[in-house]
Amino acid sequence: MIKKRLLFFITMLVIFMFFHSMEKIKLSWEIRTLHNNYENLQIENANLKDINLKLITQFHVENSPANIEMLAKDELGMKKKKPNKIYINEE
Helix, strand or coil, X not given: CHHHHHHHHHHHHHHHHHHHHHHHHHHHHHHHHHHHHHHHHHHHHHHHHHHHXXXXXXXXXHXXXXXXXXXXXXXXXXXCCCCCCCCCCCC
């Protein structure tokens, strides 16, 4: 009777250890996945910061007073023209 009981407890402990090991493997996999996701998010954040900096720079270049004045002169035809040279033939 004692051997059966001991065998039963050992079997239960082995089963418990198996399920416990499976949970540990599952948690390790989830942690690794979350860590990889975090690294991907950091890379994506760095890329977005770079794109944002480029867009801000482009915004300030396009909205600078000198650029606005140049576009206005082009659209309204206010560019200075070179004077025509007149050649007089004296013969």
